[in-house]
Amino acid sequence: MRLYAIPYSTNVDRVGLVLGHKGLAAEVVMCDPADRSAIREASGQDLVPVLDDDGFCVADSTRIMEHLERRFPDPPLYPSDPARRAEVEVFVDWFNRVWKVPPNAIEAELASGAPDHVRVAALEQELRSTLDVFESLLTGREFLMSDAIGAADCAAFPFLKYGLWIEADDNERFHRILADNLALDGGHPRIEEWLRRMATHPRVDGIVVYDGP
Ligand SMILES: N[C@@H](CCC(=O)N[C@@H](CS)C(=O)NCC(=O)O)C(=O)O
Structure with a gap:
């Protein structure tokens, strides 16, 4: 997995915590906030975080949290009930x-x-x-x-x-x-x-x- 990020981003931090919770590693692509070309190329938009999960790209921290829960349900991030x-x-x-x-x-x-x-x-x-x-x-x-x-x-x-x-x-x-x-x-x-x-x-x-x- 690859995580596109910029330094000190609140929404990237969300995904960093979720990956940590699930014990998952990712290659972090730390981008210059003034140069979004790599983020745009990967996802078609300019905002971080973007997760590239084996070629499947997800933008938006909430959608990434939900994607990671579907792909790696244990340990859970959402209640089962x-x-x-x-x-x-x-x-x-x-x-x-x-x-x-x-x-x-x-x-x-x-x-x-x-x-x-x-x-x-x-x-x-x-x-x-x-x-x-x-x-x-x-x-x-x-x-x-x-x-x-x-x-x-x-x-x-x-x-x-x-x-x-x-x-x-x-x-x-x-x-x-x-x-x-x-x-x-x-x-x-x-x-x-x-x-x-x-x-x-x-x-x-x-x-x-x-x-x-
Ligand atoms: N709804 C998006 C918002 C993403 C967002 O606003 N990301 C910020 C960094 S926290 C960003 O890339 N801002 C553009 C900029 O700083 O130019 C999410 O939850 O991921």
Whole structure:
């Protein structure tokens, strides 16, 4: 298997965690973010991650997680019970299509050159308020949707970790938005424990991520 990546990508980190969970190796093709030609040639689009599984190319981190679960079911990433699995899929879909909206919209506002500061403040508040949701999800269990690590944890951790760790010289705007608005400051102890637990989880060799000194 080959994984197309760029350094410090949240969505690549998702796949790195899933490969680590399943004990799978992959050749990581680390691309220059400014040169997407290899990614485009492999997948017909420019975004990472892209997984080339023996000639079958899958783009999009959620689709890659689902592909890896089909191909390598053990150890599982999703519950076997259909109702529990649907709950995890609903969580990941919420994360992708609702949770990600505020940080992406803040980034777009700030990049516009003439940001609407009232809108940015509202989006920041919306993003911050989701910490209480994660804190509640972790009540009485070690991982987001169950007592075992799964797809929900691998999907959310690469983003929420910025609440605890960011490299001093990381000036990527999206990462700064996450770090500024998800800073834990001791107020969400269950999230903090979960982040520290997740940071010890194995990842595939060769990707470039940061989760603590
Ligand atoms: N829905 C996609 C989003 C992929 C995505 O946005 N990837 C980012 C890196 S985390 C990217 O390649 N961005 C383009 C860029 O940085 O120019 C997924 O979940 O994989």
